[in-house]
Amino acid sequence: MQEKKYKEEWAFFELLRAGLWEKDVRLFPYGEINYEALLELAEEQSVVGLVSAGIEHVTDSKPQKRDVLQFIGRTVQLEQKNQAMNSFIGALVDKMRKEGIYTLLVKGQGVAQCYDRPQWRSCGDVDFFLDAENYEKAKAYLTPMAASVEDEYVREKHLGMTIAPWVVELHGRLYSGLSNRIERELDKVYRETFGLEEFDGRGKNVRIWKDGETKVPLLAVENDAFYVFTHILQHFYKGGIGLRQICDWCRLLWTYRETLDVQKLESRLRSAGLMTEWRAFGAFAVEYLGMPVPVFPFYSNDSRWSRKARRIQKFILMSGNFGHNRNQSDFQKYPYLVRKSISFGRRMGDLLRHALIFPLDSLRFFPKMTINGLQSTLRGE
Numbered sequence: 001m002q003e004k005k006y007k008e009e010w011a012f013f014e015l016l017r018a019g020l021w022e023k024d025v026r027l028f029p030y031g032e033i034n035y036e037a038l039l040e041l042a043e044e045q046s047v048v049g050l051v052s053a054g055i056e057h058v059t060d061s062k063p064q065k066r067d068v069l070q071f072i073g074r075t076v077q078l079e080q081k082n083q084a085m086n087s088f089i090g091a092l093v094d095k096m097r098k099e100g101i102y103t104l105l106v107k108g109q110g111v112a113q114c115y116d117r118p119q120w121r122s123c124g125d126v127d128f129f130l131d132a133e134n135y136e137k138a139k140a141y142l143t144p145m146a147a148s149v150e151d152e153y154v155r156e157k158h159l160g161m162t163i164a165p166w167v168v169e170l171h172g173r174l175y176s177g178l179s180n181r182i183e184r185e186l187d188k189v190y191r192e193t194f195g196l197e198e199f200d201g202r203g204k205n206v207r208i209w210k211d212g213e214t215k216v217p218l219l220a221v222e223n224d225a226f227y228v229f230t231h232i233l234q235h236f237y238k239g240g241i242g243l244r245q246i247c248d249w250c251r252l253l254w255t256y257r258e259t260l261d262v263q264k265l266e267s268r269l270r271s272a273g274l275m276t277e278w279r280a281f282g283a284f285a286v287e288y289l290g291m292p293v294p295v296f297p298f299y300s301n302d303s304r305w306s307r308k309a310r311r312i313q314k315f316i317l318m319s320g321n322f323g324h325n326r327n328q329s330d331f332q333k334y335p336y337l338v339r340k341s342i343s344f345g346r347r348m349g350d351l352l353r354h355a356l357i358f359p360l361d362s363l364r365f366f367p368k369m370t371i372n373g374l375q376s377t378l379r380g381e
Contacts, residue, residue, distance in 0.1 A: 008034055009317065012041050015054030017290035020247055022053065022116050026060045035067035039074070045316070046244040048074045049120030075120055082119040085109060088166055089126055090214035101137045103217070104129040104193065106171065107228065107248070110209050110218040114251040122244055125160075125167040129219070131194040135172035142168065176230045178237060178365045185272040186230065189223045221256040222264045226272075228252060233277055236312075237354060237365055240319030243289075246281065250291045257295040265297060276358060280308035288313055311357045315350075 011030040015038065018025035027033060042051040052071040055063060062068075089109060096103060106129045112118040130138055139159060143149055146161035146168075153159070157172025174186040192205045206217040219227060228249050235241040253260065269275050279298060283305035285291035293299055355362040 007031065008037050009041070012038050012051065013288055015051045015058075016042075016047055016243065016247075017054070018057040019047075019050035019053030019055075019120075020250065021290055022057065023290075024057045024059045025054060027058055028060045033061075033063065035063050035070070039070055041317075043074075045242045046122040046124075047242075047247060049078050049117065049122060050247065053117060053120055078122060079119045082109075082112070082121070082123050085123050085126070085166065086211055089216065090211040092126075092163075092168075093211070093216050094214045096138065096141065099137070099141055101134050101141060102130075103134060103138065104206060105209070105216050105218055106174075106224075107231065109211075110216070111224075111228065111248045111252055113209055114248070114255040121248075125169050127169045127171060129171045129174065129193075131190075132172060135170060138170050142170070174227055174230075176234050177368065178230075178233060179273065179368055182230055182272045182274065185226065185268050188268075189219070189227060192223060193219060221252070221259065222261045222268070225249070225252055225256075225260065225265060226268050229274070229278065229281070230272070232281065233274070236315075237350070237362075239350070241316060242319075243316060246285060246316075247289065249281075250285050250289055253297070254292070254295060260297070262297050269298075273361070273364075276361065279305050280312065280357065284309035284312045308357045311353075315353055315357075 007030045011027055011033055014025050014027060014030070017023070038051060039048070042048040048071070052075045055068065055071060086109060089105065093103065093105070106127045108124060108127055109118075112121045112123065115121050128138065135157060139152075142161060142163065146163050148162045150160040156175040156177075157170075158175070159170045161168050161170075174189055176182045176186060195205075205220045205223070207220060209216045209218055218224065228245075232241055232245050232249060235245065266275075269278050275298065279300050282291070282296050282299050286293055286296060286299060287306060287309050293301075351362055351366055
């Protein structure tokens, strides 16, 4: 049984790599494939579209029609959702601009444009990044049109809301909650992006995505690569990271491989104290996702990074995207403090797992994570 599961996982990674890079793949070495199990795994990791694309590149065998139809159904849904979300973003950014509100889009649909098939990427929330003035203006403008509004995280300058039917998140700063060194670098990204003058969406430290007729500003590529990676670590250390986010990181680095300012990126990573994590996740990206070695910055083939990559792979499959695989079916029935106690227990378990991969940084990040968690508990967040 364990051997069968092992083969299915490797067949899954074969298809994922094929879809991520649009390359041919052979599945004969894995014998009979359980495509229902592969679909379940792809959904856990939010990469159904990539695995569907990979199936198109299989050269030595083909799944049965009923299996193909399941993947086709999911990809049609993805295409429709992506099209609707892009239309929503374009229209909303245009409306905000007419109200004198200027914003960047981070993560999500901006990074999706780095894929060969953007419409087959699983989309999530709409994340806007704004300077102090525009953050307050956006809150005032968007809150009345929202069906529901979450409590604001004042320290992080973060406010989430639902605007039929999309979850929209406003970020007045980029925040990791891991260490002060990382926060300082993210604050530098803020200052570089918005500068000292009023932001109008045309700064030199942004790039543009043409969403229909709307020009949507995105972070400059070096800042984006750094922010996307810190967001990966934030979820890795705080409950669960999925393959979709790491695939986003790979496609971003690949798409801008010729224009990426590697020296600036290296300086930022070293100042934040994240070079160890970068190289370990880089080994994972190369060995499990097929990231081309020549274009991955700071890659090392030292065996220690491969060992860390194996442990990263095990944690990703165990936790699922955003902790998808953790049993939370009856989580909400417990009182608030009990839920917080359960979450803390899970964090302690993850700390032990992560300490086997990043022993020094796991200890370095834990105090800030614990203090932030206690402060959130006292605030009732």
